Amino acid sequence: MNIFKVYLSVIFGSLLTVISCEVEGFSRYTVVEEAETCEEKTKDGDYLVISYTGEYTDDGEKFDDSETKGDPFYFKLGDQKVRVRLEKSLQDMCVGEIREIYISGQEIDGHQNSGAIVPDESRGEVFYRIELLKILDKPPTPNLFKKMDFDGDKQISKKELLDFVNTGAVGGLERHGTVEDAVNVIFKGQDSDEDGFISFEEFSGPKHDEL
Structure with a gap:
């Protein structure tokens, strides 16, 4: 089996194109909505502004989301201040793109200083739905x-x-x-x-x- 596998599935009768990717040692993700246009793709050093929700896949319980914090979430890609496996799944992403990212319990990692909640690894797999809102070259100024x-x-x-x-x-x-x-x-x-x-x-x- 290849280390990197790409499955492309087009759902007929719908505009939704689903692309699933799995990278050895990291999470798997699915592109559930592609950007209409893509002038730039994410890379290490970019500041990403995202909206997200985090849920446990066993029962759909939400453990974190950006909406309740009142503002979109931002971080510097490559700084590893959010979960490493999340960062790897947000590479080469376009503004407007939405990805669903799955991380198994034993792969949960991260840093408390990111502002995001670290889920309970004993609950098993977690799921993030992330929309890329902006790519910036410097930290945004808060309102x-x-x-x-x-x-x-x-x-x-x-x-x-x-x-x-x-x-x-x-x-x-x-x-x-x-x-x-x-x-x-x-x-x-x-x-x-x-x-x-x-x-x-x-x-x-x-x-x-x-x-």
């Missing part, structure tokens, strides 16, 4: 306004700013004394019309989605 606007009313209150700072997302505030002192300084500098809120227009930090 800080969106992250601070907890209630989604398009403005940031002092309490929301304080809550955001208390998540540990902002460092180097010690020179302002207490956290509350730092928040007061930041808020005063941003709330130019002094109405008690920082509007989208007033906010000087990153506020446009790159993800």
